Amino acid sequence: MPDITPAELKQRQQAGEKPTIIDVRENWEHEEARIDGSQNIPLGSLPEKVDELEDLKDQEVIVHCKSGGRSASAKAFLAQRGFSNVRNLVGGMTAYQQQ
Template sequence: MADISITELKQRLQAGETPTIIDVREPWEVEESRIPGSQNIPLGTLPTKLDDLEDLKDQEVIVHCKSGGRSASAKAFLTQQGFTNVRNLEGGMLAYGS
């Protein structure tokens, strides 16, 4: 699945959509800034949360981090676990906040 741009995500949020957004940063990073409606699952804990995410396997899931590196790893991991529609937020929070 193609990654998602900041512009597309912001347009969708402004239109009232509520996509599933998983923030794979650490909790202290989320305290500094976050995308409204996102849920925080740090990358290191993602494997232990798979059961909680089972219902999302065939739905769009947007993953993000600070710059896109950790979320690229999260996308690869989730895809390996059978998730069919995982999209990485291009540029992460660095791009989102600008």
């Protein structure tokens, strides 16, 4: 699945969409700044929490971190676990905040 740009995500949010967004940054990073409606699951906790996300395997899931590196790893991990529609937020939270 192709990644998603901050502009596309913001446009969809402004249109009233509520996509599933998983923030794979650390808890303290999520507390400092977050995307409305995002769920915080730090990358290191993802393997133990993946079973809780089972219902999302066939739905669009957007993952993000600060700049895109950790979320790229999360996207690859989820894809290996059978998630078929995972998209990484290009540029992460840094790019999202600049939109």
